[in-house]
Amino acid sequence: MLLDGFNSFLGLLSAAMLVLAVVALVMALMAREDAYRAADKQKKSFWLIILGIVVAVNLWPIFIFLQIAGLIATIVFLVDVRPALKAVSGGGRRRGGSSSDGPYGPYNGGR
Template identity: 40%
Template sequence: MIASAQILVFTLFYVAIFVLALWALIDAAVRPATAFVSAGKRTKRFWLVITGVATAVSFVALPPPLGIGQLGFLALLGAVGAIVYLVDVRPAVGPYSGGRGGRGGRGGRGGTPPSRGGW
C-alpha cells in the first residue's frame, strides 16, 4: 500500500516537471526574438535550447507507464532551467511581446516603452 502511494507521488512529481518544462518551451517559442534582446535577457535560441532539453529530459524521466523512467536526476536540473525561464525571463520579456503577456509592446502609455519596475 505504501509502495503504491510512493509510486503515485513519484509519477505525479515527474509529470509536473514535464508539464512545467513543456509550458516554458511553448511560451519561449511564441515570444518574438526581439523581445528577449529588448528585455536584456539571453537570446530566444538560448532559451529554446534550455527549455527544449528540459522538456526532452523530463519526458524521458517519466516513470514506465508514461515514459522510460531514466535520467530522473537530470529532470530536476531541467526543472531548474524551466523555473528560471518562467520566473525571471518570462515576466521580463512579456511587455515586449506585443499582445502577449501583459500591457503589450507599448507599455500602455501611447508609445512609450514599458517601465522597468520601481515604485
C-alpha cells in the first residue's frame, strides 16, 4: 500500500515535470531569434533542442537522472533566459509607466 502511494506520487511528479518542460518549450518557440542574441544567451535553436530532448525524456521516463537534469535545464530557461528575453523584447514593461515607477506610482527621489 505504501509503495502504491509512492508510485502515484512519482507519477504526479513526472507529469508536473512534463508540463513544465512543454510550457518552457512553447515559450522558447514564441521568442524571437534576435532576442536571444540581444540578451546574450545561447541561440534559439540550442534551447529548442535542449527543451525538446527534455520533453522526450519526460515522455518516456527511463532514468530519473535524465529527468532531473532536464528539470534543471527547464528551470534555468524559465528563471534566467525567459526574463532576459522579456526584458530585451519589451515584454517586462507596463503600459503607460516609466522606468522610475514604483509599485505605488512614480518615484521622483522625494521632489
